[in-house]
Amino acid sequence: MxxxxxxxxxxxxxxxxxxxxxxxxxxxxxxxxxxxxxxxxxxxxxxxxxxxxxxxxxxxxxxxxxxxxxxxxxxxxxxxxxxxxxxxxxxxxxxxxxxxxxxxxxxxxxxxxxxxxxxxxxxxxxxxxxxxxxxxxxxxxxxxxxxxxxSLGMPSHDFAPRLETTTVEEEKVEDLLGGKGHRETWIGLAPGAAYGPSKCWPADRYAALGDALANQGARIFILGAPGERDLCSAVSQQMTLPCMDLSGQLDLGAFKALIRRLDLMICNDSGARHLAVGLQVPALVFFGPTDVWRTRRNLENVSVLEKKEVSCRPCYKRNCPTDHRCLLDLTVAQALEEARARLATGWSDPKGLYEEAE
Structure with a gap:
């Protein structure tokens, strides 16, 4: 030992x-x-x-x-x-x-x-x-x-992820946003997934969802890595109401700092989902080819949208070889209903894990 x-x-x-x-x-x-x-x-x-x-x-x-x-x-x-x-x-x-x-x-x-x-x-x-x-x-x-x-004699029942931001990261976001205050509801849409396109809910549906939320007074941010600019642009260009496309403009540190300011993150089963949870931001997550079971902890503040009655899921394939029904069967109406419910609930901290941070 x-x-x-x-x-x-x-x-x-x-x-x-x-x-x-x-x-x-x-x-x-x-x-x-x-x-x-x-x-x-x-x-x-x-x-x-x-x-x-x-x-x-x-x-x-x-x-x-x-x-x-x-x-x-x-x-x-x-x-x-x-x-x-x-x-x-x-x-x-x-x-x-x-x-x-x-x-x-x-x-x-x-x-x-x-x-x-x-x-x-x-x-x-x-x-x-x-x-x-x-x-x-x-x-x-x-x-x-x-x-x-x-196994080394360090047992723990604390499984809650916790992330921090630095002063430099916060200042980058402040500079980008021009010191704009946070008065309305801020919602982030992250339509990409580094794993592959099989994890991605369609761009046109992200756009329709963004419009529906913007129509209710929310400020919409389109978020993504440099390699996801085209996908994010497809979302922003299909939206009819104003949004702020920040894809490729934020390094990962500033990305954290922006997520921390959000009232809701809407994304695929990707890194954005985990950043939101680690920063105590409620999330709505689309699950397609992956299994919620493997990451089933810390879902208290995550609304999961998935189609369970699909025989081929979870497949964990990066590209769907069939009809992608696991995600295509998830509608904008379903997502909007879940987003409204999550915004109404806000961040739940039943175990008092983050009282000190507040």
């Missing part, structure tokens, strides 16, 4: 997807609570480091080049992380074989992670993969990440 009282430096290999990084924040909070004096370094894929900006639960963020980066860049990142050591504990949150290899090269030892197939040979503390439910489905992502810490 690892002596946690003697741990001074921890290296955490963060997940590769934005939403999964958000869902790792409860575990980082648990780690900080149990090892309050340790230096906690998080190794995250380049571009995702703003997700953790402002967090008091970590001390340093190191970036890992994206998967298609040249080996030279990857090797340089490994050397830099290794040089920042030595480490007394390594937590490998992704389940891949390659992530465990990189952690060993970087000096994250003893290395803790889930024992998938031959990968367990790379781990000093392999943790058996657990399933949840009668069908043997995986436990929610937050539970899986927390499970690694529980």
């Amino acid at each position: 690892i002596d946690l009282d003697r741990v001074e430096n921890v290296l955490v290999r963060a997940p590769n997807w934005l939403g999964d990084v958000v869902m790792a924040t409860p575990a980082l909070r648990t780690l900080r609570s149990r090892c309050p004096n340790a230096r906690i370094v998080v190794w995250v894929r380049a571009g995702l480091e703003p997700v953790l900006a402002g967090s008091l639960d970590i001390d340093e963020v190191r970036t890992l080049p994206k998967g298609d980066a040249p080996w030279r860049e990857l090797s340089r990142s490994v050397r830099q992380v290794h040089k920042a050591g030595p480490y007394d504990l390594g937590l490998c949150l992704p389940d891949s074989f390659s992530s465990a290899i990189l952690m060993r090269f970087a000096g994250g030892r003893p290395l803790v992670g889930y024992a998938n197939a031959a990968r367990k040979l790379l781990l000093d503390h392999p943790v058996p993969v657990e399933v949840s439910g009668a069908e043997g489905r995986r436990a929610p992502r937050e539970d899986r990440i927390q499970g690694l810490l529980t």
Whole structure:
């Protein structure tokens, strides 16, 4: 068993997807609570480091080049992380074989992670993969990440993601909006999904929903990454009422700061959904090819729209090979009704998790 009282430096290999990084924040909070004096370094894929900006639960963020980066860049990142050591504990949150290899090269030892197939040979503390439910489905992502810490003697029942924003991030949004006050209802529409088009509710329906909400006095923001500009433009151009298309104009940090100002985020099952939850913003989320079960925690303030009676879902395919009925069967009227209900309810905090922040 690892002596946690003697741990001074921890290296955490963060997940590769934005939403999964958000869902790792409860575990980082648990780690900080149990090892309050340790230096906690998080190794995250380049571009995702703003997700953790402002967090008091970590001390340093190191970036890992994206998967298609040249080996030279990857090797340089490994050397830099290794040089920042030595480490007394390594937590490998992704389940891949390659992530465990990189952690060993970087000096994250003893290395803790889930024992998938031959990968367990790379781990000093392999943790058996657990399933949840009668069908043997995986436990929610937050539970899986927390499970690694529980195996080390750090149990926790706190699964609520929590994100912070920095002064710089807030100032970027203030400059962009020209200091405009927040008097009306602010709603964000994020029609994209990095995973692929199979997750996306149609652009024309986002536009129709945006018009219906704007007609009731809401201010509509169209939000998306630089690669989603065309999709966001399709939404804004089909709207007949004014909206503000900010696609590609915000870096991830400023994106967080804007979401924090919203009264409602409407999006697909994508990173925007998790950012909203982490920033305590109510959300309306369209689920198509994915399974709510895997991310079923922290849904108290999320209205889920899904078509359950579709035999081919969940398929987890990036492109729909058939008729995309899992999302096409979700109507604008249904979405408008759910949006009105969520706006009327606002943010619910039944467990008092965010009283301190307020």
